[in-house]
Amino acid sequence: MAVFMNKLIKQRNLFYLISKKAAWIEPGKIERQEKWEYPLDAIREAIINAIAHRDYNSSANVHISIFDDRIEIWNPGKLPPPLTPKDLKKEHKSIPVNPSLANLLFLIKYIERWGTGTNDIIKWCREEDLPEPIFKEVTGGFAVVLRKFQIPENLESLELNERQKKAIEYLKKYRKITNREYQNLCPDVNRETLRKDLNDLINKKAIIRKGEKKG
Structure with a gap:
């Protein structure tokens, strides 16, 4: 069964949006000490990317959907051409949808390096022995799917x-x-x-x- 986070009004302060969405399990904190089912850095990176690269002409909000076996982070707006979901799994050029916003996030160190976010998400999942994340365009937007460790059902x-x-x-x-x-x-x-x-x-x-x- 999916659990959907409450929508956040997109006109709110950018830093509030990021801290609120990235700390949705423990309010006011982005980091925790105990072992998570998913790498926290990967969740944080996916949320920041969703806010940074979303289509702000759309009335839709960024969605974080929690399922029994995965977390899906979706934002309105597709990848800028010529990028494809397959390109995100290898070294690729950074093509910001919102250049000014992306530059601001880089200056305040919410974004560490240009064009490495999706590769970092893959790396963090592998380090935790989790399945490789899925990047896909769906329902007029873009989604990152973080999958939980699975034991075979048979x-x-x-x-x-x-x-x-x-x-x-x-x-x-x-x-x-x-x-x-x-x-x-x-x-x-x-x-x-x-x-x-x-x-x-x-x-x-x-x-x-x-x-x-x-x-």
């Missing part, structure tokens, strides 16, 4: 042992598990058996291996 059919089920529960909470962490979960089981457990989960596509093998 686990019951995979015939997992109790140790592997314990590993899956750990993954649901922490989004990753190392050989050493699995050993700590099952201290009475030898390493070779645990290694085979993890390889079996990989072969069944319940988990994916990332990086080099470590103890």
Whole structure:
């Protein structure tokens, strides 16, 4: 089920808009200490981009939609040509829709570097072992979709042992598990058996291996 944030009147002060939308979970704060399901920097960047690059001739507002498995940040106005959503996943030129506003945000350090925002969002999601974000043009506007870490839905059919089920529960909470962490979960089981457990989960596509093998 989607939960839609209250609309903000676009005539309000720009800095109020950004701080209000970027701090929608804890009023007055843009940063928090505990672990989030999504990288906070990616949420903040997507919100600032939506406000900076929206079409201010449109009566529509920036929308933040929260679903069980994703967050969608939408703004009225499409990408300026020749940019396409595919271009945003690689190095690209910055083509501000609102140059004066974008320059102001750059000067006050709300925007760190020109033309790197979407690549930074991708990087932050990868660092948190999350699926790559989706950039798309939809309903006369542009949307950034941040997706939550997902465990495959067909686990019951995979015939997992109790140790592997314990590993899956750990993954649901922490989004990753190392050989050493699995050993700590099952201290009475030898390493070779645990290694085979993890390889079996990989072969069944319940988990994916990332990086080099470590103890």
